[in-house]
Amino acid sequence: MTSMIYPTTNPAMSETMVVARAEGPYIYDKQGKRYLEGMAGLWCTALGYGNGEIIEAAERQMRELSFSHMFGGKTHPSAIELADKLAAMVPMQDGRVFLGSSGSDANDTLLKLIRYHAETSGQPDRIKVIAREQGYHGVTLASAALTAIPTNHAHFQLPFEALGVLRTGSANYYRGANDGESEADFVARRAEELEALILAEGPETIAAMIAEPVSGAGGVIVPPEGYFEAIQTVLDRYGVWLWDDEVICGFGRLGTDFGANKMSMRPKMMTLAKALSSAYVPVSAAIVQGDIADCINASATEVGVFGHGYTYSGHPLGCAVASKVIDIYVRDKIFDHAATVGDYLQARLNEFADHPLVGEVSGVGMIGAVELVADKASRQPFDGMKVGQFCAKAAEDNGLVIRPLGGNRVAVCPPLIIETTHVDELMEKFGAALNLTLDWVTAERLI
Numbered sequence: 001m002t003s004m005i006y007p008t009t010n011p012a013m014s015e016t017m018v019v020a021r022a023e024g025p026y027i028y029d030k031q032g033k034r035y036l037e038g039m040a041g042l043w044c045t046a047l048g049y050g051n052g053e054i055i056e057a058a059e060r061q062m063r064e065l066s067f068s069h070m071f072g073g074k075t076h077p078s079a080i081e082l083a084d085k086l087a088a089m090v091p092m093q094d095g096r097v098f099l100g101s102s103g104s105d106a107n108d109t110l111l112k113l114i115r116y117h118a119e120t121s122g123q124p125d126r127i128k129v130i131a132r133e134q135g136y137h138g139v140t141l142a143s144a145a146l147t148a149i150p151t152n153h154a155h156f157q158l159p160f161e162a163l164g165v166l167r168t169g170s171a172n173y174y175r176g177a178n179d180g181e182s183e184a185d186f187v188a189r190r191a192e193e194l195e196a197l198i199l200a201e202g203p204e205t206i207a208a209m210i211a212e213p214v215s216g217a218g219g220v221i222v223p224p225e226g227y228f229e230a231i232q233t234v235l236d237r238y239g240v241w242l243w244d245d246e247v248i249c250g251f252g253r254l255g256t257d258f259g260a261n262k263m264s265m266r267p268k269m270m271t272l273a274k275a276l277s278s279a280y281v282p283v284s285a286a287i288v289q290g291d292i293a294d295c296i297n298a299s300a301t302e303v304g305v306f307g308h309g310y311t312y313s314g315h316p317l318g319c320a321v322a323s324k325v326i327d328i329y330v331r332d333k334i335f336d337h338a339a340t341v342g343d344y345l346q347a348r349l350n351e352f353a354d355h356p357l358v359g360e361v362s363g364v365g366m367i368g369a370v371e372l373v374a375d376k377a378s379r380q381p382f383d384g385m386k387v388g389q390f391c392a393k394a395a396e397d398n399g400l401v402i403r404p405l406g407g408n409r410v411a412v413c414p415p416l417i418i419e420t421t422h423v424d425e426l427m428e429k430f431g432a433a434l435n436l437t438l439d440w441v442t443a444e445r446l447i
């Protein structure tokens, strides 16, 4: 035991792994054992580890200007360059960018911008936000309230009502469909439920609906065909903005620049982090469409200052690294590479569909998961998380990092730079871990 309190960990546990160094898509522990990083860290190290160009860009920036804040309109060239690059890239007209250092803080920023907009636009009640079951949006008090994962709610008495958080069903067809319900009927039902919620709460009180294009931490839940088109139609009918949390899906994860373009979303607000800097340094962006910012600007002088900002909003290091990372994505056509290798990864992952323990295989591009079930035909789940945890540990013992999620789903989300040979290594080790898990659940009489 060290003097550390670990994040998202049972505090009574001791250290599980000491990661000493990393290169490309591999990490090495203190004993020198190599692991294929099948989770890109926490869904974030898109360009892998040890990229010399990014390291040089970071060093250059630190020598030139190691810090400058952004309060009161003070700024610096790297921040302006990054904001302009992002505004030109996102699927949104005339985006305006607020910089931070994590996905959670960017979501907090957007929640506050919604409230500031409500006041400046003379609609003080328009502050509620609809969030989905199984969504993950961070862990600060506000973003954890948007999140809908039980572990992130337990013990914290989160202020859901004060924050105006409303909940609607997830896009999880495998677990959410009624008996015999087709995908199309499931999608139509989710859209009807959303409309009913908006009408019950009063459309004039609802500002936005937050959604990940593919829910990551909730289990890698890929929406069925036509889902976001149906949701978007309802939102447009009542003037509710789509708030697109791209913290995992942004920058190539689904094989496109942004998840919104893969999933036919038309966002008015976006959250970016993780692959924005390929996780070389902490940086995030909260982006709103120009008309929202213009509306705020029109009466901001009357209402008073937007009293929200972090010391590290627009930190020069984060800005320089993110700018360089975006240049590499574009120059090396990383999103196209992710689409091509992603197709191969999905095909290989789908080979597990016949495995006796696998109830569902889900995924798109370079993200995927399997759900482990006690009975395939009835979809009977296992209790707790221990089967997924066993599987991930078996993979780790064999030199592969994958991640157990709630509902005994096990996720893969490798760096985007991997080649098909790495996919083969990943699947071979994942398959071996699944077989060991089957032996174990059989011996333990869990099936």
Ligand SMILES: Cc1ncc(COP(=O)(O)O)c(C=O)c1O
Pocket: 042, 101, 102, 103, 104, 105, 107, 136, 137, 138, 139, 212, 216, 217, 245, 246, 247, 248, 273, 274
């Ligand atoms: C979709 C999504 N939004 C927000 C967050 C929060 O980001 P951070 O952990 O950087 O605060 C995460 C983190 O995994 C995420 O997956």
